[in-house]
Amino acid sequence: MREIIALAGICLLIVVASLGIVAWTAISGSLFTLDGLLLVSICLMLAAVFGACFLWIAYDAGWLKQLKSRRTSSAAPEAKKD
Numbered sequence: 001m002r003e004i005i006a007l008a009g010i011c012l013l014i015v016v017a018s019l020g021i022v023a024w025t026a027i028s029g030s031l032f033t034l035d036g037l038l039l040v041s042i043c044l045m046l047a048a049v050f051g052a053c054f055l056w057i058a059y060d061a062g063w064l065k066q067l068k069s070r071r072t073s074s075a076a077p078e079a080k081k082d
Contacts (some may be wrong), residue, residue: 004057010056011050011053014050015046015047015051018043018044018046018047022043022044022047025040027050
């Protein structure tokens, strides 16, 4: 289980770092240069690949089912109040 959590953490770290670099490139104003466009495209590709890897890990580990069941159980008492 530690390996799964570590792999998911690494995937999330790469996704967040890639999206941070995209935001930094857009804020710094170098988005519309050739280097900026290549950097943004590479970072978005990395974020997509590692984001899909994280979702696959979460699906296999059953984290998405747990999240869905928590949302439905927390939404049920709110529906009864109305």
